Amino acid sequence: MYRDVSVLTRRPIAHRGYHDASNPENSLGAFALAVNNNFYIELDIQLSKDKEIMVFHDLDLERMTGVKGFLHDYTLAELQQFKLANTDYTIPTLKEVLDLVNKQTLIVVELKDYKPDNEELVDKAIAMLREYKGLFVVKSFNPLIMNMFLKKAPDFIRGQLVCSFKGEKSLSIFSKFLLKNLLTNFLSKPDFISTDYNYYTSRIRKLHKKGLCVICWTVRDSEIYKKTHELFDNVIFENFDPTTVKVAKKISR
Numbered sequence: 001m002y003r004d005v006s007v008l009t010r011r012p013i014a015h016r017g018y019h020d021a022s023n024p025e026n027s028l029g030a031f032a033l034a035v036n037n038n039f040y041i042e043l044d045i046q047l048s049k050d051k052e053i054m055v056f057h058d059l060d061l062e063r064m065t066g067v068k069g070f071l072h073d074y075t076l077a078e079l080q081q082f083k084l085a086n087t088d089y090t091i092p093t094l095k096e097v098l099d100l101v102n103k104q105t106l107i108v109v110e111l112k113d114y115k116p117d118n119e120e121l122v123d124k125a126i127a128m129l130r131e132y133k134g135l136f137v138v139k140s141f142n143p144l145i146m147n148m149f150l151k152k153a154p155d156f157i158r159g160q161l162v163c164s165f166k167g168e169k170s171l172s173i174f175s176k177f178l179l180k181n182l183l184t185n186f187l188s189k190p191d192f193i194s195t196d197y198n199y200y201t202s203r204i205r206k207l208h209k210k211g212l213c214v215i216c217w218t219v220r221d222s223e224i225y226k227k228t229h230e231l232f233d234n235v236i237f238e239n240f241d242p243t244t245v246k247v248a249k250k251i252s253r
Contacts, residue, residue: 103134146188
């Protein structure tokens, strides 16, 4: 039997916030827009050089800030000097985001996999999220990170991220096989699966049919949203407003 995670399915999930050109991904502006539009929020966390929890997707800073180097090589004070996508927004801390959201919507917290920091990131996230009184879930591609949550915070709702891992050079063929087939679920014991919307395999379908919640990422247009809304329990989206899309009833499992 799986835990009831129906709370995760009630509103569309804005990928890195409800971002646009003026409010970049993972910015306080994008998160405020998500709250104001009644969407759930998905975001990414990793640690700065001085071990502050930062909300930022890429390990490398250049795409979003124009600054070369990795986030974990800079302190909080240094990171907050860098502007996101030529706006006035800077990289927020998780604490800043939690204060902004203030229990108004559910937050899907993805932990980035940077192995020297993984356990410290988990410990710091647990401590901060324990203090937060709003709704949240955690997820990661790394089942060992989810295993840490299982051991240290078993009450937290856990999600296992999955995809084909095609082109992922940092993983061995064997590791890819285990991960893409969810053969490490005995480690993470996930309450939900978060899969690439193009990766709905027979293994995932079987788990879905048995009652495991399956959400998908990242849908970027309304036509794909119509299909994925029917198939999955929820959809992580960006670049359009899913509330304007006329959708059919969900497919019965």
